[in-house]
Amino acid sequence: MTNWVYPLGTAADGPWDVSIGTSDSVLSVAGWAHTGLKVATLAAGTAVVLPAADEERIVVPLNGAFSVTVDGTKYHLAGRGSVFHGPSDVLYSGTAREVSITSADGGRVAVATAPAGAGYPTRLVTAAETPVELRGAGNCSRQVHNFGTPAALEADRFIVCEVLTPAGNWSSYPPHKHDEEKDGETSLEEIYYFETRVAAGSAAPADADAIGYQRVYASDERPIDVSAEVRTGDVVLVPYGWHGPAMAAPGYDLYYLNVMAGPGPVREWLISDDPHHGWVRQGWAAQDVDPRLPFGA
Numbered sequence: 001m002t003n004w005v006y007p008l009g010t011a012a013d014g015p016w017d018v019s020i021g022t023s024d025s026v027l028s029v030a031g032w033a034h035t036g037l038k039v040a041t042l043a044a045g046t047a048v049v050l051p052a053a054d055e056e057r058i059v060v061p062l063n064g065a066f067s068v069t070v071d072g073t074k075y076h077l078a079g080r081g082s083v084f085h086g087p088s089d090v091l092y093s094g095t096a097r098e099v100s101i102t103s104a105d106g107g108r109v110a111v112a113t114a115p116a117g118a119g120y121p122t123r124l125v126t127a128a129e130t131p132v133e134l135r136g137a138g139n140c141s142r143q144v145h146n147f148g149t150p151a152a153l154e155a156d157r158f159i160v161c162e163v164l165t166p167a168g169n170w171s172s173y174p175p176h177k178h179d180e181e182k183d184g185e186t187s188l189e190e191i192y193y194f195e196t197r198v199a200a201g202s203a204a205p206a207d208a209d210a211i212g213y214q215r216v217y218a219s220d221e222r223p224i225d226v227s228a229e230v231r232t233g234d235v236v237l238v239p240y241g242w243h244g245p246a247m248a249a250p251g252y253d254l255y256y257l258n259v260m261a262g263p264g265p266v267r268e269w270l271i272s273d274d275p276h277h278g279w280v281r282q283g284w285a286a287q288d289v290d291p292r293l294p295f296g297a
Helices: 278-286
Strands: 016-020 036-042 047-050 055-070 073-080 090-094 099-102 107-115 123-125 132-135 142-148 159-165 189-198 212-217 225-230 235-238 242-248 252-261
Touching: 016 235, 036 047, 036 055, 036 099, 036 189, 036 252, 055 142, 055 159, 073 090, 090 142, 099 107, 107 252, 159 242, 189 212, 189 225, 189 242, 212 235, 225 235, 242 252
Parallel strands: none
Antiparallel strands: 016 036, 036 107, 047 099, 055 073, 055 090, 055 099, 055 107, 090 123, 132 142, 142 159, 159 252, 189 235, 189 252, 212 225, 212 242
């Protein structure tokens, strides 16, 4: 079976901690065609460069502040202390443009990509402009930063957002899929890039191991069976099938960056719930959103 889980270090390439599915990736994943992700940890004053290619990109600071130059024009991304400190400025590059990223003080940065044909203008989406959604309720409460969704960003192919889940909660739940072009559903590959931390206020020892879990399983005859323990820097690919929950273990908060794109004619996130579990949504109306949200408030 194709490998769909990449612990930190197993998808590295040169200066990149993660390099999967992009125009310059060395790592090839069978059947993977529509989405890509690069993650780099930059020392102070260093840079990474992505040459012009037929792919659109969005630069997402994970921690630290960055300057991004797109075809000679420089943009400043104010960044954040960590992914758990609320939204960050992000930059959409458009297609066929060289992208250079540097950080005066150092930090970690992600670049979501998707092969694209249509050209759209470069756009800075500030933290203040980012739509913040509190989704679900009770122990299914989570926080979504919708900076790269169709309602927030004009783009060609991809849909990009990030999700934060408080310790002990489940997100990406009920399990759902988006692997067919049909009424009410779009076909989208999906990348999950994870970060974890000890929950704020916890009396954890210095050697606490911040973990989460991700589940992916078959929705038809195509085989897939993922039950992965995840930590900061790990990646799970979802080519098809039911996926969820993404579980924040008790004591540990969970973050993931989602990159989605597919071959269909419409750039829209339309899903089908696993019919065994979709009923869970009905109970949210009678529950409160977890009071630990929003992160970064």
